[in-house]
Amino acid sequence: MSAHTPPTPMTARASGPLVGEAQIPGDKSISHRALILGAMAVGQTRITGLLEGQDVLDTAEAMRTFGAEVTRDEGGTWHVHGVGVGGFAEPETVIDCGNSGTGVRLIMGAMATSPITATFTGDASLNKRPMARVTDPLALFGARAVGRAGGRLPMTIEGARYPVPVRYAVPVPSAQVKSAVLLAGLNAPGQTQVIEREATRDHTERMLAGFGAQIVTEDTDEGRVITLTGQPELRPQVIDVPRDPSSAAFPVCAALIVPGSDVLVPGIGLNPTRAGLFTTLREMGADLTYENLREEGGEPVADLRARYSPDMAGVEVPPERAASMIDEYPILSVVAANATGDTVMRGVRELRVKESDRIAAMVAGLHASGVTVKDGPDWWIVTGQGAGGVPGGATTLSHLDHRIAMSFLVLGLAAQKPVSVDDGAPIATSFPAFEPLMAALGAAIERT
Ligand code: S3P
DSSP, rough: OOTTSSOEEEEEEEOOOEEEEEOOOOOOOHHHHHHHHHSEEEEEEEHHHHHHHHHHHHHHHHHHHTTTTTOOTTTTEEEEEEEEEOOOOSSSOOOEETTTTTHHHHHHHHTTTTEEEEEEEETTTTTGGGHHHHHHHHHHHTTTTEEEEETTEEEEEOOOOSOOOOOESSOOOOOOOHHHHHHTTTTTTSSSEEEESSSSOHHHHHHHHHTTEEEEEEEHHHHHEEEESSSSSOOEEEEEOOBHHHHHHHHHHHHHSTTOEEEEEEEEOOOTTHHHHHHHHHHHHHHEEEEEEEETTEEEEEEEEEEEOTOBBOOOGGGGGGGGGGGGGHHHHHHHHHHHEEEEEEEEEEGGHHHHHHHHHHHHHHHHHTEEEEEEEEEEEOOOOOOOOOOOOEEEOTTTHHHHHHHHHHHHSSSSSSSESSOGGGGGGOOOOOOHHHHHTEEEEEEO
């Protein structure tokens, strides 16, 4: 969030049953990519269902600063008039990506193989996050980066004048790094290859193919090898952004832990690179069903139906599932606190470098609400208190992290005493409609 946004303290208290239908907004990952690839196509891309959260609005503004025309019509459709691969203009101002790691890392990739220089900054959370994971591979294309100590923003990228293609094995499981390399590869001649050991969300690959790029993914002994042929002419697209499974997670998990609940969440994407939380919840014994399973735009989609599930039990989440639910561990830990037994989460070191150190933030807040939690560098274990067994009664810090704020508010809906967060303002980065949507289901969440 902007440094100027005042903190918004919020409190959630035990609520009656959550009942009804929840219309979830557009997918954040796909929304960023639609704007960026639209700006790199020649002609006009039309986008419906775009997430109008602050993160995505910051990316839209960045694309304007690089010379694309980005407008929203009265019906809510977004129009992006792209400048073509290699057509970015040099920005006259600093690019402020706010809270968004996805925004800044993908945009750095997209501009790194053009002969222009751009300076990036963000809010207090983003300016703490590591950027070397992106600038290291961008240097292989010929780009240069100068930032603060430890590879932090603010940072200036001087794009490569004569980019060369790259073959790069991503050292951490990160769709942002993979995507930054692929977007940089667009303006390099020849073939750029990215290798990832574990499959991460594949929206960039799918969308690049949709825009007409030549891109091939092969499963090999090395991992997934993605080969992109550079310097295509991207054709503008009509994109209908699917609803975000990471946002759906909050009303779904709230329904599972609030007595008597029955909530329908229509049209949620079940792309296997994103749906790990729902698999895990079902393994815990959640009454979570997929209704009306279908395909939309090449993606599996279902209406999710979540009902109160007082008999959930802790599980060991397989580490190889981590990438497919990386943003959902905070809300999973809230469900785990309301189950019986231990929920063990290993292989999740990446949680320490998100919008906040999400393991530290959740451990501190759950502990303050009377839940037993242990953690190590890349693992944590939540000991369940059973249905309705969380004492609550704490005020927790959200650390400028939307998912931490929403997770603790959901905790408060099923705890014995209210749970507060010091600042709910960051929720607007990804899920601006969170408060009215939860209130319409019957959740007692208020600004305090
Ligand atoms: C995202 C990738 C993930 C995820 C983030 C969105 C993306 O980050 O946590 O919320 O849209 O590519 P990493 O690439 O750092 O794992």
